[in-house]
Amino acid sequence: MAVIQRLMVDRFRNLEAVDIPLSSGFNIFSGKNGSGKTSLLESIHVLSVGRSFRTHKIDPLVNRDQSDFLIFGNLGDQGRIGLVKARSGRNELKYDGEQQRNWQLVAATLPLQVLNTESFQLLEGGGKIRRRFLDWAVFHVEHSYLEDWRAYRRGISHRNSLLKSAGATLNAQLDAWDVELANLGQSIHLSRKDVLQAFGGMLKDVVNEFLPGREIVLEYKAGWDTELEFARVLKENRSRDVRYGITLNGPHRADFVIKVNGVVATEILSRGQLKMLICGLKIAMGRFVELSSASVNVAGTGQYKCIYLVDDLASELDQANREKVISRLAASGAQCLFTAVEAKDLETASELSDRSSKFHVEHGKIQPYQ
Numbered sequence: 001m002a003v004i005q006r007l008m009v010d011r012f013r014n015l016e017a018v019d020i021p022l023s024s025g026f027n028i029f030s031g032k033n034g035s036g037k038t039s040l041l042e043s044i045h046v047l048s049v050g051r052s053f054r055t056h057k058i059d060p061l062v063n064r065d066q067s068d069f070l071i072f073g074n075l076g077d078q079g080r081i082g083l084v085k086a087r088s089g090r091n092e093l094k095y096d097g098e099q100q101r102n103w104q105l106v107a108a109t110l111p112l113q114v115l116n117t118e119s120f121q122l123l124e125g126g127g128k129i130r131r132r133f134l135d136w137a138v139f140h141v142e143h144s145y146l147e148d149w150r151a152y153r154r155g156i157s158h159r160n161s162l163l164k165s166a167g168a169t170l171n172a173q174l175d176a177w178d179v180e181l182a183n184l185g186q187s188i189h190l191s192r193k194d195v196l197q198a199f200g201g202m203l204k205d206v207v208n209e210f211l212p213g214r215e216i217v218l219e220y221k222a223g224w225d226t227e228l229e230f231a232r233v234l235k236e237n238r239s240r241d242v243r244y245g246i247t248l249n250g251p252h253r254a255d256f257v258i259k260v261n262g263v264v265a266t267e268i269l270s271r272g273q274l275k276m277l278i279c280g281l282k283i284a285m286g287r288f289v290e291l292s293s294a295s296v297n298v299a300g301t302g303q304y305k306c307i308y309l310v311d312d313l314a315s316e317l318d319q320a321n322r323e324k325v326i327s328r329l330a331a332s333g334a335q336c337l338f339t340a341v342e343a344k345d346l347e348t349a350s351e352l353s354d355r356s357s358k359f360h361v362e363h364g365k366i367q368p369y370q
């Protein structure tokens, strides 16, 4: 079970010498606009996966007067994770003192779900965001998946270069590549399809409560016409792919559509209802992964549970809906970090979790309330 027991953040945006003990239940960070609340959640995200949820760049994350930042999380039995990232591009990620070449082990040990304004992109943005959401679950449930996905991505990128080169031996070279791509693509497709189907069942239960009376269906789009084998699709579309210089079909084009009572969700739900749907999707996904991955925890220790980072839950949600989300999160038993301008916006949260801590955020400094 992922729980950050102690968190240190320094030189990250406006955060300075933050060193706080966190509760294994609810943690509530309140403070004025611009005090550093979102930055705190952002720092945990950067620690977990190496990138922010606000920008792809490193520069804006480093305090404007500094050249690097430090983030450290003590997860008790699950280990200690430390990260130093510099403007120069230097990266030092350590797990239990051991230098890591990539984020694979850290991401598996510190799984997160973020609920914030950017989360609307899950419904309103392009397919890449939904693929990433789905792949997060497949990665945690099936650990060989990441390797397959990386090999497939490399294969597609190589195939696209070949398509553009149009050399004399093009067809022979494509024949060779397509065999491997077809196998990888088929296996990625099946893993995603199975996970989405199982997840859909779990989502129904949450949606019944968050959007009563609405029927939710997730429609999976594989990225090609799955009536046909992927190998055949690659072959039959080859001349078109050559014309466009790009592979037009495959799991790299996969997506899923979320329908509510038969209509695309974004077309019929209000802003608040969309936010409830997003909260439902993320909470259900955390729960799904927890139940599905109990036996395949990479770190090999304890029960798997993700941490929820909830930024400004109050915006767009009325009191009754806020309470529904908070109750669900309390029932999940997961560690949650909430931000709010006024602590009273989250009064229900401190009432509902017997393990709750409150912190005051001001000018990049964070102090527990006594």
Ligand SMILES: Nc1ncnc2c1ncn2[C@@H]1O[C@H](COP(=O)(O)OP(=O)(O)OP(=O)(O)O)[C@@H](O)[C@H]1O
Binding pocket: 012, 013, 014, 031, 032, 033, 034, 035, 036, 037, 038, 039, 040, 059, 060, 061, 062, 063, 064, 065, 341
């Ligand atoms: N690289 C940086 N160096 C120093 N300060 C920065 C840097 N990047 C952002 N800031 C400042 O850090 C502060 C923290 O912003 P943050 O988004 O965390 O605030 P917040 O408490 O979540 O506010 P809100 O309630 O408005 O969402 C802001 O005042 C911002 O201008």
